[in-house]
Amino acid sequence: MGRCTNHVEVAAVDCGANPVVLSVESKTNPTSCESFDGAITVTASGGETPYQYSINGGTFQSSGAFSGLGGGTFTITLQDSKGCDTQTEVTLAIQNSDLAATYHSTADSECLSNNGKIMVNATGSHSPFQFKIGSGSFSTDSVFSELGEGIYRITVKDSEGCSLTVNATVAHGNTGISWTGNIKAIIDANCAVSGCHVSGGQSPNFSSFANVQKNASEIKARTASRSMPPDGRSITQEQINLISCWVTDGAVNN
Template sequence: MVRKVNFASAVVLAVLFWRCTNHVEVATVDCSLNPTAIAVESTTNPTSCESFDGAITVTGSGGETPYQYSIDGGVTFQSSGAFTGLGGGTFIVTLKDSKGCESQTESTLTIQGSDLAATYEATADSECLSDNGTITINATGSHTPFQYRVGSGSFVSDGTFTGLGEGTYSITVKDAEGCSLAISATVAHGNTGITWSNDIKTIIDANCAVSGCHVSGGQSPNFTNFSNVQKNASLIKSRTGSRSMPPDGRTITQDQINLISCWVTDGALQN
C-alpha cells in the first residue's frame, strides 16, 4: 500500500490588483470554512496484466461548484469524476472547486492473477533554485527483474529517482512478464533555508518598498516594516508568481520569484 498523504486545509487568495499609486483590495477565501470533500463511489479492477480496462469514479461535495478532478497529481483536470482506461495500482484523485480549494483521496485497483506490488519512500525537496527530492520504489512479486519509470519516460532498472522537485509523481512498475502497475508518489517540500535577511529583504527593498509604493506615506501596507511583509507573505508570493508585482514596468527575475516562494512556504520567518 502506498503511504497515505495528509493534506491540511489551505487558504486560497483571490486578489484584485491595482498599480502602486492605487489602493489594493484583498479578498481571501478560507477553505476551512466550507471545505471540499471527495469520496470513491465505485471501482473496477483491470481484468488482466495486459488490460487497461480498470475504472475509478469519485464524487465531490462541499466547497463551491463546479468541481474539477485530476488523477495525475493535478497536472490535468477534467469536469467528470469518472476515470477509465486504468491498469492496476494505487491512484490519488484530486478534487478542486471553483475557488481553488482542494481535497484528495486514494484508491487502489488490483491486478487479477498477479502478485506484483510496490511501495515507495521519499525524501523532501529542500533546495530552492534546484531540486534534490528523491523517490525509491520497493517492488515485490514472483517475476523479477522489475523496471520503473516516472510519468511517460523510459523504463529503467533502478527504482531510485533523484533530483525531483516537490509534487506528486506517477510511477509505473513493470515485472519480467510485462505486468505493470501504477503508484502515486509524493515528494514533500523541505525547509530550503532561504532567509529574510540574506535573500528576501533586498528584493523587497529594491522592488516593493520604493517611493510611491509600499513605504511610509505611500501605498498601504508599508513593506519597510517586516511585520507587514510577514502578514502579507502569501499575497506577495501569489502576486510575484503571477508577475503582477512589482508593477509599473519593474521586473524581478524568475530566481527571485522562486526565492520568495520558498521563503513563504518555509514559514516567512524573520531569519
C-alpha cells in the same frame, strides 16, 4: 518609475471556512495485467461550485469519472471555483497478480535546484523488475534522483509484462532561504517603495516585516502569477522562486 497607488488589492480566499470534500463513490479494478478497463468515480461537496477534477496531475475536467485505468495508485485532485483544493489516493488492484510496490522518498531541500529522491521497492513472483518515472524509459534502476517537490508517477513492470503504477510524493524540505539575506532586498526594491507599500502609501506597509509575514501567502501567489509588482517593475524567475521557497519554509524572520 511607475507607481502602484491605483492597484486594487484582491481579498485572500479562506479555503478553511468552507473546505472542499472529496469522496470516492465507486471504483472498478482492471480485469488483468494487460487490461486498462479500470475506473474511478469521485464526488465533491463543500467549497464553491463548479468543481473540477484531475487525476495524477493531469488536465482538469468537469466530471469526477475516470476510466481506461490499469492497476496501481492514483491521486485524484478536486478544485473548486475559488481555487481551493484537496486530494485523495485510490488504489486499483491487479487481478491474479502478486506484483506490488512501495516507495520511500527524501524531501527536496534545495530552492534553485532539486535534490529530492524516490527509492522504489517491488515485490512479486516474477522478478526481475523494471522501473520508469513519468513517460521515461524502463530500466532496472529503482532510484530516481534530483527531483523537485511534487507527485511523480512511477511504473513498475515484472518479467511477465505485468505493470502497476505508484504515485510517489517528494515533500518540500526546509531550503534555508533567509529573510535578511535573500528576501528583504527583493521586497525593498520592488514593493516597499515610494507610492506603493510604504507608510503613507498603499496598505499594507511592507517596510514592516510583520506585514510581509502576514501577507506572505498572497505575495507568493501574486509574484508567481506576475501580478506583483504591478507597476512596470519586473522580478526575475529566480527571485520568484526564492520568495516561494521562503514562504513555503514558513516565512520566518531568519
